[in-house]
Amino acid sequence: MIVLEELTKQFGEDVTAVDRLSLSVSPGEVYGLLGPNGAGKTTTLRMVLGLLEPTSGEASIHGFRSSEDPTEIKRRIGLVSASAGHYQWLTPRETFEYFGCGYGMTDDAVRSRIDDLAETMAIVDFLDRRCAHLSTGQQQRVTLARALFHDPPVVLLDEPTRGLDVVGAQVVFDYVGRLRDEGKAVVVCTHQLEEAERLCDRFGLLHRGRLRHEGDLEELRTSTGRRTLVEMFLALLEADRSVDGEP
Amino acid sequence: MNDVGRASLPTWRQQARFTRKELRETLRDRRTIVTLVLMPVLLYPLLGLGFRFVAIQQIAAEEPEYRLVTRTEQEGLWLQQALNAGDRLLPASASPDDRPPTPRLQLFTLEEPTRLALEQVVASGEATLGVDVVFADPVGDGPEVQVDLLRGRESVAGRDAADYVAERLRAYNLAEVDRRVRLQGGELRLPVVERLLLVDSPESPSAILGLLPLVLLLMTVTGGVYPAIDLTAGERERGTLESLMALPVPRFQLLAAKFVAVVAVTMLTGMMNLLAMSVTVHVLQLEALVFGEAGLTWGLGVKLMTVLTTFAVFYSAVLLAITGSARSFKEAQAYLIPLLLLSLAPGMVILLPGWTLNYGTAVVPLVNMLLLARSLFEGDASLGAGLAATVSTLFYTLVALSLAARVFGNDAVASGSSGSWGELVRRPPHGSAAPSVNVVLLTLAMLFPAYFTASGLLARGTESPIGQRLVLSSVLTVTLFALLPGLLAWWHRVRFDSGFRVRGAHWLVWPAAVVLGLTAWPLVFQLVVWLKALGWGSFDAETAKRVEELLVAWKSVSPLVVVVAMGIVPGVCEELFFRGFLFAGLRTQLGGWNSVYVSAVAFGLFHVVLAGGAAPERFVPSLLMGFLLGWVAWRSGSVLPSILVHVTHNSLLVTVATYRDQLAGWGLGGEETESLPPTWLAASVAGLLVGVLLLSLSNRMHDSGTEAPPSTS
Numbered sequence: 001m002i003v004l005e006e007l008t009k010q011f012g013e014d015v016t017a018v019d020r021l022s023l024s025v026s027p028g029e030v031y032g033l034l035g036p037n038g039a040g041k042t043t044t045l046r047m048v049l050g051l052l053e054p055t056s057g058e059a060s061i062h063g064f065r066s067s068e069d070p071t072e073i074k075r076r077i078g079l080v081s082a083s084a085g086h087y088q089w090l091t092p093r094e095t096f097e098y099f100g101c102g103y104g105m106t107d108d109a110v111r112s113r114i115d116d117l118a119e120t121m122a123i124v125d126f127l128d129r130r131c132a133h134l135s136t137g138q139q140q141r142v143t144l145a146r147a148l149f150h151d152p153p154v155v156l157l158d159e160p161t162r163g164l165d166v167v168g169a170q171v172v173f174d175y176v177g178r179l180r181d182e183g184k185a186v187v188v189c190t191h192q193l194e195e196a197e198r199l200c201d202r203f204g205l206l207h208r209g210r211l212r213h214e215g216d217l218e219e220l221r222t223s224t225g226r227r228t229l230v231e232m233f234l235a236l237l238e239a240d241r242s243v244d245g246e247p
Numbered sequence: 248m249n250d251v252g253r254a255s256l257p258t259w260r261q262q263a264r265f266t267r268k269e270l271r272e273t274l275r276d277r278r279t280i281v282t283l284v285l286m287p288v289l290l291y292p293l294l295g296l297g298f299r300f301v302a303i304q305q306i307a308a309e310e311p312e313y314r315l316v317t318r319t320e321q322e323g324l325w326l327q328q329a330l331n332a333g334d335r336l337l338p339a340s341a342s343p344d345d346r347p348p349t350p351r352l353q354l355f356t357l358e359e360p361t362r363l364a365l366e367q368v369v370a371s372g373e374a375t376l377g378v379d380v381v382f383a384d385p386v387g388d389g390p391e392v393q394v395d396l397l398r399g400r401e402s403v404a405g406r407d408a409a410d411y412v413a414e415r416l417r418a419y420n421l422a423e424v425d426r427r428v429r430l431q432g433g434e435l436r437l438p439v440v441e442r443l444l445l446v447d448s449p450e451s452p453s454a455i456l457g458l459l460p461l462v463l464l465l466m467t468v469t470g471g472v473y474p475a476i477d478l479t480a481g482e483r484e485r486g487t488l489e490s491l492m493a494l495p496v497p498r499f500q501l502l503a504a505k506f507v508a509v510v511a512v513t514m515l516t517g518m519m520n521l522l523a524m525s526v527t528v529h530v531l532q533l534e535a536l537v538f539g540e541a542g543l544t545w546g547l548g549v550k551l552m553t554v555l556t557t558f559a560v561f562y563s564a565v566l567l568a569i570t571g572s573a574r575s576f577k578e579a580q581a582y583l584i585p586l587l588l589l590s591l592a593p594g595m596v597i598l599l600p601g602w603t604l605n606y607g608t609a610v611v612p613l614v615n616m617l618l619l620a621r622s623l624f625e626g627d628a629s630l631g632a633g634l635a636a637t638v639s640t641l642f643y644t645l646v647a648l649s650l651a652a653r654v655f656g657n658d659a660v661a662s663g664s665s666g667s668w669g670e671l672v673r674r675p676p677h678g679s680a681a682p683s684v685n686v687v688l689l690t691l692a693m694l695f696p697a698y699f700t701a702s703g704l705l706a707r708g709t710e711s712p713i714g715q716r717l718v719l720s721s722v723l724t725v726t727l728f729a730l731l732p733g734l735l736a737w738w739h740r741v742r743f744d745s746g747f748r749v750r751g752a753h754w755l756v757w758p759a760a761v762v763l764g765l766t767a768w769p770l771v772f773q774l775v776v777w778l779k780a781l782g783w784g785s786f787d788a789e790t791a792k793r794v795e796e797l798l799v800a801w802k803s804v805s806p807l808v809v810v811v812a813m814g815i816v817p818g819v820c821e822e823l824f825f826r827g828f829l830f831a832g833l834r835t836q837l838g839g840w841n842s843v844y845v846s847a848v849a850f851g852l853f854h855v856v857l858a859g860g861a862a863p864e865r866f867v868p869s870l871l872m873g874f875l876l877g878w879v880a881w882r883s884g885s886v887l888p889s890i891l892v893h894v895t896h897n898s899l900l901v902t903v904a905t906y907r908d909q910l911a912g913w914g915l916g917g918e919e920t921e922s923l924p925p926t927w928l929a930a931s932v933a934g935l936l937v938g939v940l941l942l943s944l945s946n947r948m949h950d951s952g953t954e955a956p957p958s959t960s
Contacts, residue, residue, distance in 0.1 A: 049492075049493050050493075051489065051492050051493065071495045071496075072495070074493055074494065074495035075495040077493065079489065079490060079493050081486075081489055081490075083486045083489070084486050084487070084489060084490055085485035085486030085487045086485070086487065087268075087272055087485075087487060088485065089271070089272045089275040089276055090268070090271065090272060094268070094271070097264070097268075098264065098265075098268045099490070099494070101261055101264040101265070101268075102261070102265075102491075102494035102495070102496055103494065103495065104261065104495070146490065
């Protein structure tokens with residue numbers, strides 16, 4: 001269970017990247033944190049992960065609070081990021097061994113988990129090939145497997161389909177479906193709104209660091225009077241332009 | 248979550264795996280291999296050839312060749328005879344070594360025997376020296392032979408050749424005058440007789456060796472640069488940093504693995520350079536020129552490796568501190584260029600005359616290690632100054648590492664919101680229970696040179712009254728070990744009680760502390776005696792005399808003042824820092840035992856510093872005392888019991904030293920070279936056991952005596 005309470009991040013005195021963001025995600029639920037570039041999605045994820053210190057507010061996972069138990073929180077999160085790279089000189093197996101060790105897993109546990117994930121994520125064929133020699137699709141599978149390696153109850157996905165073709169994106173959709181089936185609490189940050197509609201159970205519409213609307217698709221349609229997420233966002237942007245006095 | 252996510256791998260094993268990964272990744276990279284293997288293999292033969300050319304030039308300069316030209320063959324013959332005669336007539340030198348090198352002479356004549364042609368041949372450089380010999384009328388009043396020497400105005404060889412010829416002609420002249428005086432029955436007594444003696448400067452036999460520290464420095468930097476960039480800025484550039492920082496391990500642990508990898512690659516590069524250099528030198532037969540008369544001996548090899556290791560450790564930490572904040576390879580390279588240029592400056596400075604390793608230069612970063620390296624090559628390194636240089640370098644390494652840990656992996660560096668270097672001096676908005684490990688390490692690094700300098704200055708005031716010196720010593724101790732950490736704690740909003748671990752303790756702890764304080768000193772005293780017997784003493788006669796004078800001076804003031812100044816004030820202040828502030832900071836990252844070890848080592852190193860010098864033999868007893876005090880503070884959960892142990896121990900030692908004459912009848916020797924009676928040692932051991940037992944009992948009876956494991960954030 002992920003709970004964010006009044007989470008705020010300010011850079012300097014003028015820039016509020018995330019403004020009193022509160023939300024919760026239950027096990028088995030896929031939550032879409034949506035917004036245009038610069039809305040505060042990635043900053044939110046980084047605060048949840050403990051990579052950025054919140055200016056105020058709190059994030060908690062399974063009862064562990066980010067201010068008190070950042071290590072326990074990190075232990076319970078898997079991160080998939082579009083910008084995540086690979087150690088070019090290591091093989092996927094060595095990469096998994098390294099991250100498994102980072103999560104305190106024993107050698108036996110690491111071996112067993114590699115066998116398990118290599119099968120389910122279809123990476124058996126290139127498990128011992130250096131990452132530098134893998135195709136984009138193969139690297140993407142390694143990224144997805146790496147996030148799940150320590151079997152976390154919470155998975156955060158930051159723009160998971162960015163730069164992928166249709167086949168690659170489908171792999172991500174299948175992956176998220178499996179996470180839901182396994183009862184994991186999943187947060188997907190994306191500005192690909194059509195994809196989000198296919199992936200997520202519930203949505204939070206983030207704009208300029210603030211959560212403007214929240215609910216499942218039907219609830220959002222009712223509260224905004226719009227049919228699709230794209231229309232809802234365009235309406236949001238329009239309203240903001242009016243407030244700012246732009247034509 | 249399954250059990251696989253839980254930490255079940257021992258920390259040391261985890262650390263070993265992290266290090267293995269960093270090494271594997273670095274050593275597989277072709278660019279590292281190029282730096283590591285190919286560069287020295289290509290560089291040193293080229294350097295060696297250049298070096299050999301210079302050496303040949305040097306040899307050539309030692310056996311110069313002068314091309315002398317005369318207008319006619321007759322003049323040439325006369326010149327040849329005159330030079331030969333002059334050569335034989337020159338006064339004999341004290342030894343063959345003092346004779347200037349003999350040049351090879353080539354005489355030739357002109358086809359066109361004119362003065363103009365002679366000048367042209369000299370101006371064109373065809374001849375080193377033109378000699379115009381004019382035979383005068385033997386019956387006239389002028390000289391029998393007029394010799395004009397013609398040389399190029401800027402020609403050094405021409406000048407030397409002219410000196411050579413003129414010197415021999417003068418000798419010939421003088422001998423001829425002498426012969427003529429003798430023919431007339433007289434005797435020629437010269438009013439002035441000169442001799443030329445050649446004196447070697449101290450640097451001349453090892454001038455090339457003097458450059459080796461600089462060469463070593465450059466080799467070290469070259470080896471560490473690429474891995475340092477790749478393992479820090481490289482993580483950021485290839486997008487692996489976020490996943491790395493999401494791991495549930497302390498940042499310092501990740502950085503430590505990178506540090507080991509950079510040090511290892513740097514060391515490997517250094518060794519490869521040494522190997523390539525040795526092979527090149529051997530093949531080109533330059534051993535004596537590069538490594539001195541004895542060539543590359545095992546002893547010199549060990550010294551080179553020691554210097555290389557120290558450079559590797561220090562530079563790796565500095566490189567990581569700098570590249571850790573870079574967001575790309577380019578940025579890291581831009582940061583490193585000034586560092587490389589800065590590194591050259593101390594290398595050049597130490598070549599200047601008058602720069603030697605002493606207690607002043609021993610705390611100057613980089614210069615101290617270069618001077619130590621040079622002292623080792625020249626075989627005149629002092630133990631105290633060498634130790635001070637090494638210890639201060641290790642402290643600077645700690646500072647660099649703490650800075651590196653602070654900036655590494657911080658995305659917010661770009662926006663400057665947190666994690667920048669300025670964070671260490673910026674006041675945080677919220678309070679904290681304990682100082683961060685970076686803050687305490689920075690404090691430690693600030694304290695060491697400050698303590699070293701201040702205690703040295705204090706030692707210079709021997710003319711001041713003893714009372715004044717004791718007060719100054721107390722003020723120094725309070726300022727450095729209590730006020731400075733207190734100020735930093737206030738600035739960083741650290742709570743005093745938890746930040747300095749000033750808490751209550753179980754009642755059994757107090758008698759345990761008193762017993763330990765009263766009974767520890769005989770064992771410590773005996774340890775010093777044993778170490779002295781093993782030759783681990785650096786007390787020279789002058790230092791011993793100063794200590795003796797100090798002990799006599801103590802008797803002129805009230806014993807209470809001595810006990811307060813030398814027993815109570817250091818006991819309280821040093822504990823507040825080492826077992827309070829430092830220990831609390833270390834506990835945020837380390838376990839209890841590790842915090843005890845680290846604080847004990849720091850305590851031991853500080854006690855090596857003696858007013859105006861260093862006493863390495865104090866390290867081991869102080870380390871053990873620090874270990875005991877750390878254990879008491881950890882098990883009791885408070886700094887107060889360790890203060891009690893320290894104050895009791897110090898006060899008792901000071902009292903014993905003050906009243907040693909009166910105590911001599913008890914079997915205590917007046918000198919620190921006499922062992923204590925076995926009964927005293929047995930009593931000391933028994934007291935220690937009782938103290939340890941009481942402290943252990945207090946823990947069993949009161950669970951809160953031990954601290955909770957630290958948060959590993």
